[in-house]
Amino acid sequence: MSRIRVECRHRYADGFDLHAAFESGDGVTALFGPSGSGKTTTLHILAGLLRPTAGRVLLGERVLLDTAAGLFVPPERRRIGLVFQDHLLFPHLSVRANLRYGLVRRPGRRIDLERAVEILELRQVLDRHPHTLSGGERQRAALGRAILRGPELLLLDEPLTALDEPLKERILSYLERVLAEWRIPTLFVSHDQADVRRLAEHVVVLEAGRVVDAGPTAATLDRAVILEMKSPPGPVNLLRVDGVQQVEGHWEGRVRGQRIQLPALAGAPDSAVFVQFLPSDVTLTCDTVAGLSVRNQLTGCVRDVILLPGRAFVAVDVGQLLWAEVTPEALRELGLRVDSLVTCLVKTSAMRILR
Amino acid sequence: MSAWGLTVAEWQAVRLSLQVALTAVVVSLPFGVALGWLLARRPFRGQSLVETLLNLPLVMPPVVTGYVLLLTFGRRGWIGRYLDEWFGLQIAFTWKGVALASAVMAFPLMVQAIRVAFSSADARLAQAARTLGAGRLDAFFTVTLPLARHGIVAGCVLAFARSLGEFGATLMISGSIPGRTRTIPLEIYNLLESPDGAAGAQRLVILSILIAAAALYASRLFERRAGRAAG
Numbered sequence: 324m325s326r327i328r329v330e331c332r333h334r335y336a337d338g339f340d341l342h343a344a345f346e347s348g349d350g351v352t353a354l355f356g357p358s359g360s361g362k363t364t365t366l367h368i369l370a371g372l373l374r375p376t377a378g379r380v381l382l383g384e385r386v387l388l389d390t391a392a393g394l395f396v397p398p399e400r401r402r403i404g405l406v407f408q409d410h411l412l413f414p415h416l417s418v419r420a421n422l423r424y425g426l427v428r429r430p431g432r433r434i435d436l437e438r439a440v441e442i443l444e445l446r447q448v449l450d451r452h453p454h455t456l457s458g459g460e461r462q463r464a465a466l467g468r469a470i471l472r473g474p475e476l477l478l479l480d481e482p483l484t485a486l487d488e489p490l491k492e493r494i495l496s497y498l499e500r501v502l503a504e505w506r507i508p509t510l511f512v513s514h515d516q517a518d519v520r521r522l523a524e525h526v527v528v529l530e531a532g533r534v535v536d537a538g539p540t541a542a543t544l545d546r547a548v549i550l551e552m553k554s555p556p557g558p559v560n561l562l563r564v565d566g567v568q569q570v571e572g573h574w575e576g577r578v579r580g581q582r583i584q585l586p587a588l589a590g591a592p593d594s595a596v597f598v599q600f601l602p603s604d605v606t607l608t609c610d611t612v613a614g615l616s617v618r619n620q621l622t623g624c625v626r627d628v629i630l631l632p633g634r635a636f637v638a639v640d641v642g643q644l645l646w647a648e649v650t651p652e653a654l655r656e657l658g659l660r661v662d663s664l665v666t667c668l669v670k671t672s673a674m675r676i677l678r
Numbered sequence: 679m680s681a682w683g684l685t686v687a688e689w690q691a692v693r694l695s696l697q698v699a700l701t702a703v704v705v706s707l708p709f710g711v712a713l714g715w716l717l718a719r720r721p722f723r724g725q726s727l728v729e730t731l732l733n734l735p736l737v738m739p740p741v742v743t744g745y746v747l748l749l750t751f752g753r754r755g756w757i758g759r760y761l762d763e764w765f766g767l768q769i770a771f772t773w774k775g776v777a778l779a780s781a782v783m784a785f786p787l788m789v790q791a792i793r794v795a796f797s798s799a800d801a802r803l804a805q806a807a808r809t810l811g812a813g814r815l816d817a818f819f820t821v822t823l824p825l826a827r828h829g830i831v832a833g834c835v836l837a838f839a840r841s842l843g844e845f846g847a848t849l850m851i852s853g854s855i856p857g858r859t860r861t862i863p864l865e866i867y868n869l870l871e872s873p874d875g876a877a878g879a880q881r882l883v884i885l886s887i888l889i890a891a892a893a894l895y896a897s898r899l900f901e902r903r904a905g906r907a908a909g
Contacts, residue, residue, distance in 0.1 A: 370809050371808070371809075372805050372808070372809070397808070397813070397814075398805070398808040398809050399808050399809075399810075399811045399812055399813050399816075401809075403809065404809065404810075405806070405809045407802070407806060411800070411802055411803055411805075411806040413803060413806075413807075413821060414803075414825070415821075415824045415825055424807070424810050424812075424820075425810035425811055428810060428811030428812060428816075429811060468810065469809075469810075472809075472810050472811055
């Protein structure tokens with residue numbers, strides 16, 4: 324597996340200063356941060372489309388860039404695939420010719436075109452031109468084109484942004500299939516915490532041109548540094564709900580044994596779904612409450628309390644970690660500290676279902 | 679009289695005009711593509727000076743352009759002298775001079791069309807090609823150039839039509855030698871100056887209009903296709 328190692332500085336004409344220093348993980352690494360934090364610039368430096376002011380880039384043991392030594396490997400010799408946010412399929416070529424563009428320029432062993440077409444379900448559109456494709460088809464074609472180049476590292480620039488929820492789910496499943504089939508180390512850029520949690524094993528957090536944190540996904544995203552970032556991204560809760568079933572006309576499931584009521588599910592559900600909601604949608608109470616319109620009460624231990632100016636975040640272990648946002652005053656009145664027992668109330672209507 | 683009711687002299691003029699226009703387009707095309715690409719994609723120091731020089735033939739009286747060309751490429755001109763001395767190549771008062779005058783007069787139009795074509799094609803597509811293993815030249819010839827092809831063809835058609843109409847600069851550098859440098863416009867003028875020439879002039883006028891209309895129509899067709907490909 325080729326890890327990428329970066330240590331770069333880039334100064335723009337407008338004064339924006341990027342300082343990217345990180346190392347990717349073995350599988351899928353997310354480059355996470357709000358827009359304008361320098362994520363796309365970093366990808367372009369890695370792909371060789373932008374020469375940074377100073378720095379070094381290594382892919383495995385291979386040096387791709389070393390400004391001090393005057394070394395610069397051009398993009399066509401880097402073996403790094405890049406899927407652009409707006410796909411950039413060649414408009415004058417058919418989908419088939421787009422897919423073959425990188426394939427025929429690849430030295431050595433080739434990835435089977437037929438296999439890629441099958442996995443990405445592109446057979447129906449092979450002879451069409453990009454401008455006749457739907458957004459999802461374009462995304463898949465761009466992914467296929469990058470993979471057929473046989474890259475040692477795959478870069479994805481916001482692959483899931485601007486997609487509506489059902490389409491996003493489909494693209495995610497294609498992405499997961501591709502990563503399972505070819506096991507290409509992947510670095511993907513995102514500002515959506517839910518996407519990062521689902522796809523990445525490792526995350527690098529970028530803010531205002533600086534790497535502010537890095538590490539395994541769940542641990543890193545739950546650290547204070549994320550909470551301190553101005554939203555978006557801010558913190559997001561993502562809970563796995565098992566044993567989903569329909570009971571007396573509504574849907575419900577369980578989070579580590581505690582019952583939770585879900586919003587209406589369209590179609591036959593899988594046995595497990597993910598629900599997403601904001602920390603501000605969580606109400607905390609120290610007693611179990613009867614006679615309440617809020618149906619979801621999850622009890623757990625306080626694991627962490629983070630005080631910020633004007634707001635506070637409480638991490639509660641209800642079997643999975645869950646963040647609640649409260650005012651510092653409320654925090655004081657409830658007397659919450661680490662190891663307190665607390666109940667989290669979440670309105671079903673605040674939940675978003677991710678399958 | 680020969681085919682289509684044109685006289686031998688008139689046919690010679692038509693053939694010469696087409697030969698000259700075609701030569702002018704073919705010879706200037708590589709320079710037009712290079713300069714159009716440079717102006718669209720690689721802003722450089724002194725760009726406005728180059729643009730001014732480039733567009734000068736559009737705004738100068740053609741006779742002045744022709745005279746400058748004569749001073750430069752004539753047998754005693756500062757370039758023409760050496761062309762003659764070293765290569766035995768004579769430009770002035772030959773069909774090559776006509777082609778040169780046509781090329782210079784049409785070049786701004788050609789570059790403008792090609793430049794617009796390069797500007798309207800997304801430069802990042804060439805970057806995408808680079809990440810897929812294409813070198814600079816490979817990406818240019820397989821992505822950038824095909825994307826601009828409609829604009830390039832339109833520029834050629836425009837330059838071709840402009841060349842067919844060249845009069846003033848041609849007269850200055852190459853005169854009006856029957857069968858050698860007398861193109862359609864010069865032949866028309868010549869016929870109108872001579873007694874009983876009116877009928878011949880009319881035939882050539884009609885032919886000129888037809889050629890110009892065909893060129894313009896072809897150019898419109900390509901532009902429409904370019905628009906569709908971009909959208």
